[in-house]
Amino acid sequence: MSRTDEPAALRPKRNARARAPEDAPRPERVLAGMPISGGIAIGPVFGAAEPATEVVRRSIEPDDVPTETARLDAAIVQSRKQLTKLRARLGVLPEDSQAEIAPLIDAYLQMIGPSRLVRGSRKRIADALVSAETAVSDETDAIAAALMAMPADDDPAGRRRRADEVREIGRRLIRNLTRAPFRSFTGLPEGAVLVCESLRPADAALLDPSKLAGVATDEGGSDGHTAIMLRALGVPAVLGTPGLSQAAKAGDLIVVDGSTGRVVVNPGPETLAEARRAVTAFARQQQKFARLRRLPAETADGETVELQANLELPAELPLIAQAGAAGIGLLRSEFLFMNRETLPDENEQYETYRTVVDAMAGDPVTIRVLDWGGEKEIEALHSEGIVPEVADHNPALGLRGIRLLLREPALLEVQMAAILRAAQHGPVRVLLPMVTTVAEVRAAREIYDRVARRLRRRGDKLRDPLPPMGVMIETPGAALSADALALEADFFAIGTNDLTMYALAVDRAESDVAHLYDPLHPAVLRLVQFATEAALRLRMPVSVCGEMAANPRLTPLLLGLGIRSFSMNASAVPRVKQAVRSANIDDCARFARKVMEQSDPARIQELVLGAVG
Ligand code: PEP
Ligand code: MG
Secondary structure: OOOOOOOOOOOOOOOOOOOOOOOOOOOOOEEEEEEEEOEEEEEEEEOOOOOOOOOOOEEOOHHHHHHHHHHHHHHHHHHHHHHHHHHHHHHHHOOHHHHHHHHHHHHHHHHHOHHHHHHHHHHHHHHHHHHHHHHHHHHHHHHHHHHHOOOOOOOOOHHHHHHHHHHHHHHHHHHHHHHOOOHHHOOOOOOOOOEEEEOOOHHHHOOOOOHHHHHHEOOOOOHHHHHEEEEEEEEEEEEEOOOHHOOOOOOEEEEEEEOOEEEEEEOOOHHHHHHHHHHHHHHHHHHHHHHHHOOOOOOOOOEEEEEEEEEEOOHHHHHHOOOOOOOOEEEEEHHHHOOOOOOOOHHHHHHHHHHHHOOOOOEEEEOOOOOOOOEOOOOOHHHOOOOOOOOOHHHHOOOOHHHHHHOOHHHHHHHHHEEEEEEEOEEEEEOOOOOHHHHHHHHHHHHHHHHHHHHHOOOOOOOOOOOEEEEEEHHHHHHOOHHHHHHHHEEEOOHHHHHHHHHOOOOOOOOOHEEEEOOOOOHHHHHHHHHHHHHHOOOOOEEEEHHHHHHHHHHHHHHHHOOOOEEEEEHHHHHHHHHHHHOOOOHHHHHHHHHOOOOOHHHHHHEEEEEEE
């Protein structure tokens, strides 16, 4: 959320676009980003500016030429947006760094204007009848080869540099065309640190935390889904680090401190020694937290509090057990749908949910039905023709969550059937994402009952009554209709990540506006309070499962507002348990009243973040 006070990129003065000799020692550079996931990574940079883009050659029919040309145009617009944004963000770098990087980005921007690359690619689609990515790949190779074949008396270093630039822009276009995840992750060397401009949630889902030392990116916000995935994997990570992928090259040594947001490229001996000491200190702190595992989640005055885990990927199950979480308060089912061409059927989903339910051994599991949309990309929905290839202009306000599921009820029916079957093996609850109206809950309930009737006719022995069906309170519309929604839903799960985003009109995954993303803004807190009170009046269970729940400094405030159930990334459970155990409910209620009297966000920050150490 907040940036550190560390100095931004430090770079020695060099001529714009000049390159240091290959073997010259590279100077130490310190950069500042957003701390995302605790721990310190020390290792060689992997990936840097060279994500793999394998093009599967594809021929097309003459009728497909307009579609492929439109795809190319969309990729050009997207690439231009990315580069313009990158250019705008260079302002935070020191002047000498800007002078080095800005001309390079200008050159890229020119190449996606009316350039040979763009003209040539269009022509290849129409004449050679190939897909847009095949055309861009062939045209890039042709331009690079022509540059390298120019007369020998020309400037060979300059030619090589221009050929590299053409290849780089070709790769960007292809990446935007294919939306290819960084599949080269499978070849990621053990102990490496992944550095790239941006990472999608679907890319993060492919990472193997047992091999990867850490992650650092130029882009990204603290409560976006990529951040959530990285925390879930327990990988030290820093996002939103301007200038990073330009400063760090493949093979450079890098230190990533996920607790402070500090990133050091080519650390000197002193920095390296300091980082090693920090690794030891972090391990010691983790051991201390592990001792809390067996102690009850109970306030100092004896009130029991439920601390559960959020689950993004099945790989987290062992972490959840280690953390001592009392069940799963939010299973984000999107992982089941990511990085695949086809949708998972009822049996596949059932097996996965059942594995989780079995692993929880009697502790409850809350399964949220698919929350597609916003920044969450699910290729199979495109390849199965359910949603169009070219994204909405404003996906966060589009066909997200329950809206898509009610338009495509077959998706919801399959998922509900799988969940109902898994519920035969342990306590399960169903959760609806992105609800804004009572009508959505009623429509989902009808589908739920219909699916249950069908399964019973088929001979499945379902629970009676059916598992509870709850609603995410993550839009201001839902929060302010909480009294009406409470009459339809069996429980509430307050999603403070989206609630903050929609209340404040601040994209949760966008580094440019990260300083405005404030869950302690009085508007957000009042929404949380209103929804909580609506639930408590009806004695209906209510939990907080957004990232607010994971911050121990906010625990007294949430307890004071009446929250007794928290769900968070597993690694945060011990910290929050410690905060619960030192809290007193009466003090928390008094404190919450004082906070809720305030209307100035800065004063609330001071009260909440200053009050509890
Ligand atoms: C939230 O919005 O707070 C939430 C828990 O849902 P997600 O982060 O998956 O959007
Ligand atoms: Mg949400």
